Amino acid sequence: MFTAHAAKVDTVSVFxxxxxxxxxxxxxxxxxxxxxxxxxxxxxxxxxxxxxxNNVSSLKDLVDQYGYVVVCPDGGFDSWYWDTTDDNYKYETFITKELIPFIEDRYTVGNQRVNRGITGLSMGGHGALYLAFRHQDLFAFAGSTSGGVDIRPFPENWNMKQRLGTYHENKKVWDDHTVIELTHLVQAGNLQLFIDCGTDDFFFAVNNKLHEKLDYLRIPHVYLTMPGKHDWNYWSQSIAYQMAFFEQCFLSASKIN
Structure with a gap:
């Protein structure tokens, strides 16, 4: 019989x-x-x-239902999961070179790319695709919900110019740090992708543009749109679709291996 909230929650400090x-x-x-x-x-x-x-009461139920670990690192107030010139903002290095080895050692989980997926919301949706596109040796599966997948239409928002410099003076830097300009890195069939966004979300247009570009480049992906805004009401629903997608990815990989 299924028991709600049987999942265990650890809070750890990763140096x-x-x-x-x-x-x-x-x-x-x-x-x-x-x-x-x-x-x-x-x-x-x-x-x-x-x-x-704290915001999605069903998360622990979903973890028990699907049977894989979910890891939620602190990405800082406004890191966008980049490495920048500021030594306090090296979150790409942290996740790819420090967090993953820590988790795989402490919890004795699989250490192959097919054992790893990454996704997130908003800044984290951008971060998940940014990291997955740049580190396909580490991740086989990636997603984004309400992701800021093209940062360039928002040059004055969310402290990004503090991390990258102003857009009008640093266009190439912004291009190099936005997901939609990194699609050339994706090897067809190397990443399984799931992208979703609410139709009333201020990131809806940039998600559509990413979907269209992936289609144009013939990069396979799942794209889901649903009614919803940029809020926890939407993300509490979308996480169920995200986690079901990753379950299928992990199951398929386990059968092959």
Whole structure:
């Protein structure tokens, strides 16, 4: 019989040698043993490591239902999950070189790319695709919900110019740090992708543009639109679709291996 909220929630501190600080991280573990796969779930701008577990009451049920670990690292108030010239903003390095080895050692989960997925909301949706596109050796599966997948229409928002410089003076830097300009990195068939956005979201247009570009480049992906705004009402629904997608990815990979 299925028991609600049987999943275990750990809050751990992961020391980043690159940033010289401890980074709080929530780890949600299913009740069942012999877990192999991990979904890295990123928060949005002004959020923190506890957002997903505190705002989505169904998250622990979904972890138990699907049987893989969910890891929610703190990505800083406004990091966008980039490495920048500021030593306090090396979150690409943190996730790809420090967090993943920590999780795989502490929880003895699989250490192959087919055991890893990454997704997130808003800033975290951008971050998930940004990291997956740039590190296809680490991730086989990636997603985004309400993601800021093209930052360039918003040059004055969310402290991005503090991280990258102003857009009009640093266009190439902005191009190099926006998801929609990194699609050339995706090797066809190398990443399985799931992207969703609410139709009343201010990021809806840029998600449509990314979908159209992926279609044009013949990069396979799932694209889902639903009624909804840029808020937790939408994300509480979309996470169920996201996690079902990753379950199918992990199951397919386990059958092949």
């Amino acid at each position: 980043s040698a690159r940033m010289q600080k401890a980074v709080k991280t929530v780890v949600v573990l299913p009740e069942q043993q012999q877990i192999q796969s991990v979904l890295y779930l990123l928060h949005g701008y002004s959020g923190n490591y506890s957002n997903w577990v």
